[in-house]
Amino acid sequence: xxxxxxxxxxxxxxxxxxxxxxxxxxxxxxxxxxxxxxxxxxxxxxxxxxxxxxxxxxxxxxxxxxxxxxxxxxxxxxxxxxxxxxxxxxxxxxxxxxxxxxxxxxxxxxxxxxxxxxxxxxxxxxxxxxxxxxxxxxxxxxxxxxxxxxxxxxxxxxxxxxxxxxxxxxxxxxxxxxxxxxxxxxxxxxxxxxxxxxxxxxxxx
Numbered sequence: 349x350x351x352x353x354x355x356x357x358x359x360x361x362x363x364x365x366x367x368x369x370x371x372x373x374x375x376x377x378x379x380x381x382x383x384x385x386x387x388x389x390x391x392x393x394x395x396x397x398x399x400x401x402x403x404x405x406x407x408x409x410x411x412x413x414x415x416x417x418x419x420x421x422x423x424x425x426x427x428x429x430x431x432x433x434x435x436x437x438x439x440x441x442x443x444x445x446x447x448x449x450x451x452x453x454x455x456x457x458x459x460x461x462x463x464x465x466x467x468x469x470x471x472x473x474x475x476x477x478x479x480x481x482x483x484x485x486x487x488x489x490x491x492x493x494x495x496x497x498x499x500x501x502x503x504x505x506x507x508x509x510x511x512x513x514x515x516x517x518x519x520x521x522x523x524x525x526x527x528x529x530x531x532x533x534x535x536x537x538x539x540x541x542x543x544x545x546x547x548x549x550x551x552x553x
Contacts, residue, residue, distance in 0.1 A: 423456035424532030425500070429463065429539040431524045437544040441514035443474060444543060447507050448492075448524040454500025460529035462493040463506050468520040471510040478506045498528070516545050 430449045438444045448465060452458040466489045467473055476484030476492060484492040484506060492506040512520065523540045531537070 422530070423454075424530050425456045425458035425498070425528050426453040426533040426536070427451065427458050427461060427498075427526045427528045427531050428453060428533075428536035429524050429526035431465075431522065431539040431541045433522070433541040433543045436541075437546040438512055438520075440512055440516045440545050440547045442512055443509055444471065444512055444520070445507060445509050446522060446524070446541065447505065448539070449506075450498070450504045450526040452498045452500055452502055452528070456530060456532075457500065458498040458528040458530065460493075460495075460527075461498050461504055462491060462527050463504070463524055464489055464491045464527070465506075465508055465522060465524045466490075467510060468522050470513040470516040471520065472513070474509040474511055476506065476508045478504065480504055482506065484508070512545060517547055519544050 428451050430451070432447045432449075434445050434447070435442075446465060448463050450461055450463050452461075473486055473490065476486065476490045478484050478492040478494065480494055480496070482492050482494040482504060484490055490506075490508050492504075492508075494504050498504060520543045521540065522543075523538055526537045
């Protein structure tokens with residue numbers, strides 16, 4: 349807790365006001381990650397709310413202390429996935445295209461964005477491609493990744509084409525999962541599609 353108290357004092361000084369630097373704290377609430385200790389890379393992180401008595405000055409948010417230097421942590425992103433299958437139904441022996449989209453709902457910039465899609469049984473990968481200079485792997489699990497940052501409101505799109513086995517019937521189920529290095533909300537990271545398989549004929553081409 350000693351580290352957390354020093355941490356809060358540094359944040360107070362970071363408000364950039366001489367009044368803030370000289371006026372007693374009205375309230376300091378420190379909630380430190382990892383039990384208030386050091387986390388990966390020697391970074392101490394905490395969620396802090398500060399009020400300055402008689403000034404109306406307040407500050408809050410996530411901060412981190414690294415090597416004696418304090419800075420406000422950038423806001424986290426919120427990436428979510430959507431998945432569209434075409435055509436549906438698909439003919440047995442025909443091709444099926446999955447279009448998976450990663451959307452960053454913000455408020456922060458998303459980094460190290462990726463999307464994975466395990467191929468459904470009875471399908472074979474034809475090709476995978478991604479926009480914005482992204483790249484897709486090949487194999488039983490297709491992973492598409494984008495090296496650059498994804499701003500709030502921006503999207504990244506991957507197209508994955510598979511061939512459905514000629515003996516296939518029933519339906520195919522696929523799930524795409526989006527990820528980012530600083531994603532703060534994981535409940536909306538997956539999207540699924542169920543494609544019905546028709547055995548009434550195989551389209552030409």
